[in-house]
Amino acid sequence: MSTSSSVCVDVFAIGEHETKLVEPEESVTPKPLLIFTPLEAGEYPVLILLHGHLLNNSFYSQLSHQIASHGFVLVVPQLYSVAGCDATKELENVTDITNWLPEGLQKLLPSQVNANLTKLGLAGHSRGGKVAFALALNKVKTDLKLKFSLLIGIDPVDGLVKGIQTTPKVLTYIPHSFNIGMPVMVIGSGLGEVQKNPLFPACAPKGVNHEEFYNECCKPACYFVAKDYGHLDMLDDETKGIKGKATHCLCKNGKSREPMRRFVGGVVVAFLKAYFGEDFSYLIDIKDNEGKPVELQKVDFLV
Template sequence: MASASASANDTTKNVFDDGKYQTVLLKAESGSCCSKSSKVPVPPPRPLLIATPSEAGEFPLLVFLHGYLLCNSFYSQLIQHIASHGFIVIAPKLYTLAGSNANVDINSTVATTNWISEGLHYLLPQHVQPNMRKLGLVGHSRGGKAAFALVLQKAATSLKFSALIGIDPVDGICRGLQTPPPVLTYVPHSFDLDMPAMVIGTE
């Protein structure tokens, strides 16, 4: 009996195991930083890190928003791990310096999302295709606030998100000391969303 149980556990996948795809990590400067000789005719509005499978196929997309005063590059290993499971992960650098107002983060995410349909294919390997119908939004810490704000229609995008994940999302210091625009309203059912949503947190 014990050996049968141990055998069953051996086949269980560990969440930290890489997926079946080899990945590549790409960098792209924003439009204001690109030279006229750039090979990308439609440069992104913000500097990007893109983790993608290197093998041929059509893959769902994730837009990954970094946390407060962090850089998108800090998440390189994480987004490559996600890409190994068959996703294209786009991680914009939302700002250089940030104050308390999170509208900058939200507007940067809107601009990046709107750019995806016209500019992303120039940066991906030729045999890798994005599935625009499967677009998820992930945010860590203050990036989580921006993600929730976006799907709660604090701003509009040209593409529709189909899933939402918050990793330790925050909305300011505490109730009454939220950073603008406030996301938590403390009104019942104010988070009724038309998509699957998940919060990964420590509290």
């Protein structure tokens, strides 16, 4: 296991790889999706990133380009446009997308780029985080043919939609009860559990948010909470349309999105480098050193 990187790399900045957005025709993919890929010749691990409740996958473009620029291929599907309380169909959709990767992904990448599906990660934001955990925990029986190597929850919420519990329920409220069998990282927002105004509930309420997800994780796991940033602050600076405008109105936000987005991108890159590249120096640096784009409210490691 390497604990010191040979090259000084700022994981919070754009990496050394030029990136490209590939938008395949919907007829050739199980669900509409965006692919963010390096352009330099090489073999790269793959990360599936699931969007949050009622959000567009395009809202994660700046975050995805940042991660891809450090040497990763990102697959970012659009799982639905409108969704109710039952997320079961989303688990089935993610399974279909994952099973499609061996046959379909390589055909859409630049000819000099190879996807390494033996290093496959799953990440999700908000409701997408819940779906990612539910799939990893086999909450719904699916015909998943590939094995994920790691799991990332970006401000995950096993929450309530207008007071009704969403299904399948993920949290057990039993410490270290998640028998996932792979490394896990949970990223939280300090303002996610704060109401923006009395008319709207908090976007990541206490009791169903990142804190409880991490409490139920087993080793190895790590946990970062950004103090003064909100549930949607990792999205693009500009999010268009009615949904895009709503992202600025419904949740308590920080002063700007850029610091939180750079932080989320950076810790994701550090985690991927640790468990795909066996270089833990980046995670250790984030834990121990200054220079982070946000102030951390909480840091913890289960090793």
